[in-house]
Amino acid sequence: MKLFDVYNLFQIEPVKAQGCYLWDRNGTVYLDFYGGHAVISIGHSHPYYTHALSKQLHRLGFYSNSVINHLQTELAEKLGQMSGYANYQLFLCNSGAEANENALKLASFQNGRKKIVAFRGSFHGRTSAAVAATDNPTIRAPLNNTHEVIFLPLNDRVAIEHTLLQQDICAVIIEGIQGVGGVHVPEKGFLQFIRELCTKTKTFFILDEVQSGYGRSGKFFAHQYANIQPDLITVAKGMGNGFPIGGVLIHPNIKPMIGILGTTFGGNHLACAAGLAVLNVIEKEDLINNAKRIGDYLMKNLKSFNHKVAEVRGIGLMIGLEFPFPCADLRKELLNKHKIFTGSSSNKNTIRLLPPLSITQKEADIFLNALDQVLKKY
Numbered sequence: 001m002k003l004f005d006v007y008n009l010f011q012i013e014p015v016k017a018q019g020c021y022l023w024d025r026n027g028t029v030y031l032d033f034y035g036g037h038a039v040i041s042i043g044h045s046h047p048y049y050t051h052a053l054s055k056q057l058h059r060l061g062f063y064s065n066s067v068i069n070h071l072q073t074e075l076a077e078k079l080g081q082m083s084g085y086a087n088y089q090l091f092l093c094n095s096g097a098e099a100n101e102n103a104l105k106l107a108s109f110q111n112g113r114k115k116i117v118a119f120r121g122s123f124h125g126r127t128s129a130a131v132a133a134t135d136n137p138t139i140r141a142p143l144n145n146t147h148e149v150i151f152l153p154l155n156d157r158v159a160i161e162h163t164l165l166q167q168d169i170c171a172v173i174i175e176g177i178q179g180v181g182g183v184h185v186p187e188k189g190f191l192q193f194i195r196e197l198c199t200k201t202k203t204f205f206i207l208d209e210v211q212s213g214y215g216r217s218g219k220f221f222a223h224q225y226a227n228i229q230p231d232l233i234t235v236a237k238g239m240g241n242g243f244p245i246g247g248v249l250i251h252p253n254i255k256p257m258i259g260i261l262g263t264t265f266g267g268n269h270l271a272c273a274a275g276l277a278v279l280n281v282i283e284k285e286d287l288i289n290n291a292k293r294i295g296d297y298l299m300k301n302l303k304s305f306n307h308k309v310a311e312v313r314g315i316g317l318m319i320g321l322e323f324p325f326p327c328a329d330l331r332k333e334l335l336n337k338h339k340i341f342t343g344s345s346s347n348k349n350t351i352r353l354l355p356p357l358s359i360t361q362k363e364a365d366i367f368l369n370a371l372d373q374v375l376k377k378y
Contacts, residue, residue, distance in 0.1 A: 072090075
């Protein structure tokens with residue numbers, strides 16, 4: 001049997017990692033400015049994290065959700081305390097796509113509607129309703145197109161108002177910061193406007209914080225810059241620092257019923273141990289403030305490249321660099337010559353920077369100097 005070939009692979013095989021660095025089979029060291037799609041939040045192989053998982057594995061790695069698991073309660077309490085959503089409820093799953101799938105399903109259960117509003121450039125996952133709400137027809141099968149999704153331009157108040165007032169919409173789903181779409185930040189006023197409209201029309205407001213959450217923006221959630229509270233918030237990626245875990249934060253007005261949501265692996269003992277370890281490290285090492293500080297430093301310096309960079313977008317350590325040319329070769333040179341991982345986006349001219357929240361100014365300077373050298377060729 002061979003692997004089902006669906007990925008474009010760099011011919012590099014990491015075998016070890018520590019902090020913000022990776023080592024390949026040949027012993028070559030790489031600076032990780034992408035964190036494996038924003039997954040690595042507290043740094044690779046953090047000693048507190050690895051000890052917590054090892055300790056839990058020696059006790060109990062897994063049992064199903066048919067028994068009490070106090071680690072789930074601990075994780076919910078810690079997440080509520082750190083995020084500012086202590087009065088919300090938590091449903092645990094395995095990934096961002098699952099989190100969005102369950103949020104959409106829960107919204108539909110509540111108001112009995114089925115139409116979804118999403119936005120141009122969105123990415124919400126690759127499962128049924130999540131991929132239907134993703135603005136990329138090439139990854140949607142005919143089966144996914146049976147969902148009723150209306151795509152609107154980001155930050156267009158006229159379009160969202162007309163749609164919500166004229167149609168019975170189940171939910172509006174929006175990313176705290178668009179990731180795959182090229183790091184586009186929703187305007188604060190736009191998020192506030194959606195909140196008001198959703199309240200008025202009894203539409204559920206879902207904030208997809210899968211990539212932009214967990215401190216990456218310099219606040220626990222990116223939408224908190226707009227001082228709003230959604231009905232449902234989805235999380236994953238940085239939640240487990242590499243261990244598969246996701247979740248939905250659910251407004252207290254939404255009452256649970258036995259059986260409406262469920263999962264085999266979601267919220268298992270190892271996943272909860274990973275989730276708790278991540279939150280403890282973020283808190284102890286003040287990584288949210290570090291993300292803001294180093295993010296501001298990067299943004300300020302990147303904007304000085306304005307003669308060769310068309311636009312710098314983002315908040316904290318979620319940054320998009322748009323160039324006036326396709327950037328695939330630029331990324332390859334950063335990787336092959338300067339040994340720095342960066343990320344792509346659906347916009348071929350834009351690279352994404354999503355380093356661990358533990359990154360230092362010294363490591364930021366390594367990237368800035370490498371980028372400066374590469375851009376001299378353009």
